[in-house]
Amino acid sequence: MLLKRVIPCLDVDAGRVVKGTRFVGLVDEGDPAELAERYAQAGADEIVFLDISAAPDGRGPLLDVVERTARRVFVPLTVGGGVRSVTDMRAVLRAGADRVALNSAAVADPSLIGRAARRFGSQCVVVSIDGRRSPDGDADGGGAVPEGPHWEVVVRGGREGTGRDVVAWAVEAAERGAGEILLTSIDRDGTRAGYDIELLRAVSSAVSVPVVASGGAGRPADFVAAIVDGGADAVLAASIFHRDIHGIAEVKRAMAEAGVPVRPVDPLALEGDA
């Protein structure tokens, strides 16, 4: 039986780890390769690097980081952010990434997903979707909207709407060859108020590819809820791991206690990590 994955996400800017609340107010949190290794030792099932470099020349440091990480981290590595073409993808994969996450470039040109999947295989192609809850019946002056909640695909860290519906886009991405959907709730991102379970459920019930929950993890129970109630196959978090509010082992323990199959954390690894 496939195990549910716990994935720390490192936001990388010009080769350094940062993590903001709602993508503003970034704080430098160190060297990505070192942090990634620490997380792998602590029981991370996979590592995600999200490159948020604004500068056009920010790619060089990222490739260097990926290469250094691949040499010391022996769990799968997914790299996203700023990947705009098959050529970009190739560079990141050659540097040692196992999978690449496409976001706004796929929204701008959905055919990129199919081209990437044909070139590298679906297992290499993650489509990352940032969703924002659209005003519904709870909005001021509005009555109940019969279709229930819905979410709009946003890009540029939530600063720009696209008019696309998240569920429809996830279905299209999977049909075009995405091997996985990394689903971030922009409303919850950085809030530690819990994942948007409704959003997760809406997407995970509409696609057959794995869905990774992202945005809002605050307590171990949130991870359990994302899987048990949201139908997620993996759970991703950043700040609660970076700030050591909850460790990966603690999260996995909570998951196991709730009956979620997880890869056990090697206690020796934790000692070595201390």
Place this chain on the structure above:
Amino acid sequence: MNGGSSPAADRPARGRESDGGERGASSGGSERPVAVVVDYGAGNLPSIVRALEVAGADVVLAASPERVGHPDVVVVPGVGAQAPAMRRLHRTGLAGAIERAVDDGGWYLGICLGLQVLFERSEEDGSRGLGWLRGDTRRLRSATTLPHIGWNGVDPVTRHPLLDGLPAGVPMYFVHSYAPDPEDRSIVVAETEHGGRFASVIAAGRLLGVQFHPEKSGRDGIRLLRNALAIAAGRTPGAELLAAETTGPIGSPRDPDGRLSPCC
């Protein structure tokens, strides 16, 4: 530098241009087994090279037959479809060099596609593998989701030193849609469940193969690579016996040119 060193004593360093992998670690003073990683353009090599180094090997990357030489173990990695992989292995002459290395007493460790190519035919594209082991590579038909990606348990069906120190059901990282279906079930060391059960670890004489990616399976994956190196370097009690147990590629039918004949 010792000027008069023989080629055998002149241990290959990773990245060296001239010589390939050569056994005989003891003559060079180093005790590290030599692993040649076959570079035929399929897959993420930095990870497997580094994982083998961490596991204790001197690693040589071989993109040409001359670089393969006669190492303790030839590691054939790979992700993707078999047909283009086999074309590259044959076109480059690497297939022949791998066979010579194994014929000469070296061990083979296939990872993912590197395991599948040991068998006769792949259902994926109808292409022929090396055909050193009987059976075809088949799609995981009854699985609800393919590709099979993620961490899954490896359940031993027999004892083998490749799994020494690893608990039954140890999770390893998989990325694939096909798996070999060996005719001779006695070569299956472990199985994994995804829809149905498939062979995830194979050992046939000096031919070892794993369907998962030890280089992506954390500490347990490194442990498995360390076991493979110990077996290949003859440091595992009974390794010679293991090697003699089955005929492996050595007993395969050949044509007069010394190439493997078309599989039967």
